[in-house]
Amino acid sequence: MAFKVLNPGVLSLLQDSGRFGYQHLGITHGGPMDEHAFFWANRILGNSPDAAQIEITFGQCVLEAHQPVSVALTGADLNARLNDRVIAPWCTYQLKPGDQLEFQSPRSGLRAYLAVADGFDVEPQLGSCSTVSREQLGGLSKNGEKLKAGDKLEVSSNRVVNDTRVPSWAIPDYQSALSLGVxxxxxxxxxxxxxxxxFFHSQYTVSNNIDRMGYRLEGPSVKSSLTGITSEGIAYGAIQVPDDGQPIVLMKDRQTIGGYPKIGCLSALGAGKLAQRMPGDSVGFYPMDISEAEIERRLFNRMIFGC
Incomplete structure (x- = not known):
């Protein structure tokens, strides 16, 4: 056993890169809300990009190490502490038996990612261990449950990783103004x-109604001339506009079909940026050509995957 969960916090979920190939059966792909932070955590540990991690939302999580383990922490600054020492995200650390890793309230961003060398050892379902609570799939118990106090987490190896960090140019500022391409x-x-x-010249506010399924925004109404559409497949990052004219950005645990008109779609990296914003934060949008999104993704993939 590598870790024991002393306090699971608000929402701590095991996630790998997602469950693909089943949307035609109504099963969404899940996976990390912020792919940028997730893949960088595996990158600096030298892991497979798909290695399972813990996605910690809002903090308050406390873990105790029961064996030596190399970890990486990326994403939100949840005021993490290793024993009594404050530690920064976007770095690797060495833990020894008895060490406690504690996440407090968010200082910047919303979701942190905790990776271990070679990933957490979790049995997959339909090719993935990603936790999707609505579908009762994945996670430690294989029924979509979030982590709970007393859970014991195994790791795939005891490989030691030298201290390293994500390059400064790749570390986002979650408190800066956010403008997303559509x-x-x-x-x-x-x-x-x-x-x-x-829509493109207004600022929207992240509402209190956000979760892994979708981000409901508040701001100027943007109504479609359509009163409804036949339900159809929905892409990650799609921006649905219901009858009240308030946009909803659909996220990793979205339903696989929907019947509201869609003004457009964010890229996966863009949706990940939104996933780090909390209620009350502001977001704007601008038109993005698909070629621009493709170039952005290719550059990211080259850095993370080498291709």
């Missing part, structure tokens, strides 16, 4: 030009 979808023609201009 790739217009085929239903954007149902939004008049004045409505689209309002």
């Amino acid at each position: 790739i217009l979808g085929y239903q954007h023609t149902s939004f008049c030009e004045a409505t689209k201009a309002r």
Whole structure:
């Protein structure tokens, strides 16, 4: 046993890169809300990109090490402490038996990622250990449950990793102004030009109604001329607009089909940036050509995957 969960905090979930190939059966792919932080954690440990990690949302999680283990911490600054010492995210650390790793309240960002050398040893379901509570899939107990006090986590190896960190240019500032590129979808023609201009020139506020399924935003209304559509498949990052005109950005645990018009879609990296924002934060949007999103992703993949 590598870790014992003393306090699971608000929401701590085991996640790998996701469960793919089952959306036609109504099973969403889950996975990390912030791919940038997740993949960098595995990168600095020399792990497989898919190695399982813990996604810690809002903090308050306390873990106790029961064997020597190399870890990486990325994503939100949840005021983490190793025993009594404050530690920074975007770095690796060496833990020894008896060490306690504690996450407190967010200082910057919302979701932290804790990776271990070669990943947590968790039995997959449908090719993934990613926890999707709504579908009762994945996680330590294989029924979609979040981590709970008393849970024991195994690791795949005792490989020691020298201290390293993510390069400074790759560390995001979660407190800076956020403007996200939107790739217009085929239903954007149902939004008049004045409505689209309002959407792209307004600021929206992250509402209290956010979770791993979706981020509901509050701001100027952007209504479609469509009163409804036949339910269809939904992409990660799709921006649905229900009848009240308040956009909903669909996230990793979204339903696989939906019947609201969509003005466009964020890239996966863009949706990950939004996933680090909390209620009350502001976000704006701008039109993005799909080629721009592809270039951004290729550069990221080259750094993380070497391809």
